[in-house]
Amino acid sequence: MGNESGQNFQRRHQQIPLAVIKRLPVYHRYLSDLHQKEVARISSSELAAKIGITASQLRQDLSWFGSFGQQGYGYRVDELLREVSRILGLNQNIGMVLVGAGRLGRAIIHYANFKRRGFHTKAIFDNNPEIVGQIIDGIPVYDISELENYLKNHSIQIGVITTPATVAQEVADRLVRSGIKGIWNFAPVSLKVPDDVIVEHVHIGESLMVLSMKLQQRKASGPDS
Amino acid sequence: MGNESGQNFQRRHQQIPLAVIKRLPVYHRYLSDLHQKEVARISSSELAAKIGITASQLRQDLSWFGSFGQQGYGYRVDELLREVSRILGLNQNIGMVLVGAGRLGRAIIHYANFKRRGFHTKAIFDNNPEIVGQIIDGIPVYDISELENYLKNHSIQIGVITTPATVAQEVADRLVRSGIKGIWNFAPVSLKVPDDVIVEHVHIGESLMVLSMKLQQRKASGPDS
Numbered sequence: 001m002g003n004e005s006g007q008n009f010q011r012r013h014q015q016i017p018l019a020v021i022k023r024l025p026v027y028h029r030y031l032s033d034l035h036q037k038e039v040a041r042i043s044s045s046e047l048a049a050k051i052g053i054t055a056s057q058l059r060q061d062l063s064w065f066g067s068f069g070q071q072g073y074g075y076r077v078d079e080l081l082r083e084v085s086r087i088l089g090l091n092q093n094i095g096m097v098l099v100g101a102g103r104l105g106r107a108i109i110h111y112a113n114f115k116r117r118g119f120h121t122k123a124i125f126d127n128n129p130e131i132v133g134q135i136i137d138g139i140p141v142y143d144i145s146e147l148e149n150y151l152k153n154h155s156i157q158i159g160v161i162t163t164p165a166t167v168a169q170e171v172a173d174r175l176v177r178s179g180i181k182g183i184w185n186f187a188p189v190s191l192k193v194p195d196d197v198i199v200e201h202v203h204i205g206e207s208l209m210v211l212s213m214k215l216q217q218r219k220a221s222g223p224d225s
Numbered sequence: 226m227g228n229e230s231g232q233n234f235q236r237r238h239q240q241i242p243l244a245v246i247k248r249l250p251v252y253h254r255y256l257s258d259l260h261q262k263e264v265a266r267i268s269s270s271e272l273a274a275k276i277g278i279t280a281s282q283l284r285q286d287l288s289w290f291g292s293f294g295q296q297g298y299g300y301r302v303d304e305l306l307r308e309v310s311r312i313l314g315l316n317q318n319i320g321m322v323l324v325g326a327g328r329l330g331r332a333i334i335h336y337a338n339f340k341r342r343g344f345h346t347k348a349i350f351d352n353n354p355e356i357v358g359q360i361i362d363g364i365p366v367y368d369i370s371e372l373e374n375y376l377k378n379h380s381i382q383i384g385v386i387t388t389p390a391t392v393a394q395e396v397a398d399r400l401v402r403s404g405i406k407g408i409w410n411f412a413p414v415s416l417k418v419p420d421d422v423i424v425e426h427v428h429i430g431e432s433l434m435v436l437s438m439k440l441q442q443r444k445a446s447g448p449d450s
Contacts, residue, residue, distance in 0.1 A: 021438055025431035029413065052415065088434045089441030107332035108429070119433065157440060158433075182440045184433055188254065190277065198443065200436035202429055204333070206250035208344065208383075208409055209313045211425035213246055215382060215407045216314030218423065 016087075020061050024088055026051055027061075031081040043074035091118040095156040096184075099171050100163035101126040101134075101141050104186055108162055109137060121160070123150055144171075151178035158182040165189040172199075241312075245286050249313055251276055252286075256306040268299035316343040320381040321409075324396045325388035326351040326359075326366050329411055333387055334362060346385070348375055369396075376403035383407040390414040397424075 030050050048058040065083055098105055101124050109121055124141040132143045159175035161168050168187030176197055183199045185191055191199050255275050273283040290308055323330055326349050334346055349366040357368045384400035386393050393412030401422055408424045410416055416424050
């Protein structure tokens with residue numbers, strides 16, 4: 001079923017709008033929750049209410065992925081969860097390396113249930129001789145000089161950058177030259193990469209600034225606006 | 226100048242579109258960088274190119290904040306940086322408490338130069354007796370039962386949630402009942418709060434799923450698309 005399924009995927013999913021893509025992890029979260037609670041079916045209006053969108057929006061989103069649910073019967077939670085997981089590329093055994101074993105790097109390795117979702121951090125790289133050689137949660141820390149050689153010999157799809165901003169671009173360049181096509185960047189710097197490389201940037205500091213600014217605006221415009 | 230400036234702020238900034246707000250931290254980052262490099266002036270086309278937008282987009286964004294720059298002379302970096310910082314509500318001595326002193330909480334306390342930008346984490350709360358009583362980077366860790374009492378007696382604007390998802394809503398409820406109007410949420414759960422409370426959610430896990438999905442789509446549609 002591998003190939004045919006791949007082609008169906010291609011035909012059906014190529015043009016999914018970014019707004020829909022961004023809602024999928026939210027669907028995934030709620031569906032996982034329902035599945036754990038052994039809820040078998042859910043109506044589109046119930047699921048939509050949980051997520052905070054309209055039922056018609058939900059039905060429209062899901063229509064991108066084929067036909068789910070029957071009028072009056074709602075959606076089968078397990079079926080929908082499986083499809084959403086598949087589209088999200090979960091449970092595919094995705095190999096990751098993480099560069100930068102500081103506090104943030106260590107926190108990220110632990111965050112959420114990456115492993116349960118098929119993401120495996122295989123190696124960590126750092127330039128600090130005191131950290132190199134350690135095992136962090138079962139994952140070995142190598143010297144950054146070994147990065148290229150490691151990537152040549154292992155199947156790695158995603159590079160995670162948790163270095164200081166000053167070296168993030170250099171690290172990204174090295175990952176890209178080694179053939180990495182997906183970068184998950186936590187450094188507060190916009191990375192320049194070729195068009196065929198996908199960067200997801202987690203804007204931690206910028207998020208705090210946006211919060212601060214909204215509070216500032218709220219204060220300026222008074223409690224009634 | 227306090228009051229009048231406040232009113233000007235209100236009049237001028239009330240209706241700034243969210244898209245512009247979201248670009249401001251990026252402007253801030255590049256301008257800080259230029260300022261540190263002692264660059265005095267920059268043209269709109271140079272600055273726009275750094276940021277990856279068009280010069281006309283840049284001029285339009287900045288027109289929300291009054292008139293900057295002169296035809297042919299570009300922008301004064303220090304002036305623009307000061308104004309962007311002011312609009313972002315930086316350097317205002319914003320007090321924060323952080324709930325959840327696990328790895329992510331500890332990493333967040335360290336992330337970026339919050340202090341330099343006027344954000345001060347005054348207290349940490351946790352329910353783990355082994356952590357309560359510690360001092361993490363000069364910040365005391367209190368038992369979560371002391372949260373309400375602490376907030377009653379200190380000037381705190383932002384509550385940071387780095388707890389597990391299962392307790393995040395309860396923590397948010399407690400922060401809100403104590404009068405906190407700004408929540409910076411790292412827990413992978415959508416918080417329900419009253420309309421006058423602002424939540425900024427850092428979607429760490431969802432960001433990885435989006436990256437994974439884009440890689441999946443790229444693979445399915447082949448290298449040429």
